[in-house]
Amino acid sequence: MEQLKGKTILIGKEPSQGRLLVALPGSGKSAAIGLPGSVPASVSRCRPAEGIAHAKISIDQSGNIILTNLKSQNATYVNGSEIESKRIVTDSLVSLGKDHFAVSVPLILETARKLVAVGQERPQTPGDSGAKRFNIAHLEHVWNDLIARRKEVQAKQKQINLVRSGCGVFTMCAMPCIFLFGPIGYVLTGIGIIGNIYSFVGLKNDDASDVLERLNEDFQDRYVCPNPDCNKFLGNLSYRLLKRQYSMHCPYCKCEYVEK
Numbered sequence: 001m002e003q004l005k006g007k008t009i010l011i012g013k014e015p016s017q018g019r020l021l022v023a024l025p026g027s028g029k030s031a032a033i034g035l036p037g038s039v040p041a042s043v044s045r046c047r048p049a050e051g052i053a054h055a056k057i058s059i060d061q062s063g064n065i066i067l068t069n070l071k072s073q074n075a076t077y078v079n080g081s082e083i084e085s086k087r088i089v090t091d092s093l094v095s096l097g098k099d100h101f102a103v104s105v106p107l108i109l110e111t112a113r114k115l116v117a118v119g120q121e122r123p124q125t126p127g128d129s130g131a132k133r134f135n136i137a138h139l140e141h142v143w144n145d146l147i148a149r150r151k152e153v154q155a156k157q158k159q160i161n162l163v164r165s166g167c168g169v170f171t172m173c174a175m176p177c178i179f180l181f182g183p184i185g186y187v188l189t190g191i192g193i194i195g196n197i198y199s200f201v202g203l204k205n206d207d208a209s210d211v212l213e214r215l216n217e218d219f220q221d222r223y224v225c226p227n228p229d230c231n232k233f234l235g236n237l238s239y240r241l242l243k244r245q246y247s248m249h250c251p252y253c254k255c256e257y258v259e260k
């Protein structure tokens with residue numbers, strides 16, 4: 001709480017993804033809480049750059065927390081009663097909008113405290129949300145590598161099958177030669193049979209399903225969330241689809257993904 005004394009926190013609906021946005025006006029720092037689309041339309045948008053929000057929370061030098069509704073068409077409630085401006089405590093029940101979207105005061109304060117702390121640790125770039133960010137560009141190589149290696153296995157498999165059927169045809173053609181050319185026919189048939197055995201053994205030694213299994217295991221170890229606290233497998237979908245499906249956020253730990 002010490003770090004928040006004298007600070008003002010804006011809260012409202014995040015314009016782009018509909019999460020709860022917590023912003024420190026004038027600092028360019030904000031962070032979103034919850035899942036995309038979780039905040040109803042009755043909560044006003046928060047645009048910290050323009051000083052617009054649903055409500056603000058001010059903490060004075062004594063540590064008093066004051067909640068203020070920012071627009072007359074908004075509704076802000078404390079413990080079920082509509083307020084314009086009211087002193088609250090951390091376990092006050094605060095809700096926003098006519099749908100009574102409940103927000104957690106301790107979570108908002110903790111998020112704001114982290115935003116303040118982040119600014120002191122490293123310089124901020126404008127628009128930095130303060131959320132954890134991880135580069136996922138390397139996953140494109142991991143995916144492309146899987147596809148290339150799968151194709152390799154399939155091509156090899158095709159080649160083996162071709163040799164096998166070729167040897168079979170050769171043997172079938174060589175056998176009648178025994179009657180026509182005698183010893184030469186035996187030699188040709190012998191070559192055909194050896195070829196058959198060789199391709200069969202070759203196929204066994206190089207079992208494609210084993211190779212594919214190892215390939216998949218390796219892929220599942222590498223195609224993971226780059227957040228070391230998460231590290232979950234991101235599924236059998238292409239890099240392009242992954243970016244679209246998860247809208248550049250980990251579906252497990254919710255960290256933000258970037259491409260550098």
Ligand SMILES: [Zn+2]
Pocket residue numbers: 225226227230231232250251252253254255
């Ligand atoms: Zn993750």
